[in-house]
Amino acid sequence: MTRLFLTTTFALTFAACSTNSSHEITNTDTTTATITTEIKSGITNSILADTAKVKTWLIGVIEDYTNSQDLKHTFENLKKSLTDNYYNYKQDAINLEYDNGDTTVSEEAFKKKWQDKYNIKYVGNGGFIISTQDNGKIKVTKCNFIKNIGQNASLYKVLIEDLDFKTKFNRDIKLLKVNSKLFIDDVIEYD
Numbered sequence: 001m002t003r004l005f006l007t008t009t010f011a012l013t014f015a016a017c018s019t020n021s022s023h024e025i026t027n028t029d030t031t032t033a034t035i036t037t038e039i040k041s042g043i044t045n046s047i048l049a050d051t052a053k054v055k056t057w058l059i060g061v062i063e064d065y066t067n068s069q070d071l072k073h074t075f076e077n078l079k080k081s082l083t084d085n086y087y088n089y090k091q092d093a094i095n096l097e098y099d100n101g102d103t104t105v106s107e108e109a110f111k112k113k114w115q116d117k118y119n120i121k122y123v124g125n126g127g128f129i130i131s132t133q134d135n136g137k138i139k140v141t142k143c144n145f146i147k148n149i150g151q152n153a154s155l156y157k158v159l160i161e162d163l164d165f166k167t168k169f170n171r172d173i174k175l176l177k178v179n180s181k182l183f184i185d186d187v188i189e190y191d
Contacts, residue, residue: 048154048177051145055156057182058173059140062129062160066138078128083176083185089114090187093123124189129160129171131189136164152177153185 048054061081068074079087096110105113114120125131130138142159149155153176160169174186 046151046177047180047182048148048152048175054145054154054175054182055143058156058158058175058184059143061184062140062158063138065129066135066160075128081182081184082128083178083183085117086183086185086187089118090123090128093120094127097125118186119188122188122190124187129187130162130169131191132162132165132167135162135167137162139163146172149174 061078065074065078082090092105092110092114096105096107111120114123127133139161140158141161142157144157146155146157153174156173156175158171158173160171161167162169168191170190172188172190173184174188176183176185
């Protein structure tokens with residue numbers, strides 16, 4: 001009987017405490033649920049929200065391009081993964097660096113054309129993704145989401161390593177969602 005009395009007393013005390021603050025909890029829970037639903041419903045339309053899939057895609061693009069033996073085919077695949085703006089920007093930078101005759105733009109023309117769209121300080125040397133043309137086995141060892149840039153873009157910190165030549169390439173890669181597809185829109189090359 002004492003046990004029943006204590007259990008009943010405890011239950012009534014707990015219910016009384018819950019009743020006093022239940023209005024605040026309900027409002028907080030409702031507000032949180034509403035905000036969470038709004039955020040989730042806005043994100044579900046974006047492929048950028050699934051960072052695991054984005055990382056898998058980005059790592060695949062980088063490793064397929066840098067490790068393939070069929071350079072022409074692989075470059076065509078890479079080109080499909082780049083925005084037209086980024087491809088043209090990087091191509092102009094490569095032409096400027098290697099002075100490819102007719103296609104070369106002057107340094108001043110390059111700056112004028114691209115400085116409002118990209119941070120030309122980090123265009124890098126050499127080719128796309130990594131700066132070396134001859135490389136060993138390439139592996140992406142880090143690929144971390146940094147932040148969203150508006151609703152249609154996100155930024156990832158990527159560490160690419162050449163396992164044979166013991167070289168590391170630090171990159172921030174901006175991804176852009178266009179018509180539910182991902183594209184690389186910038187590769188900020190720190191080295």
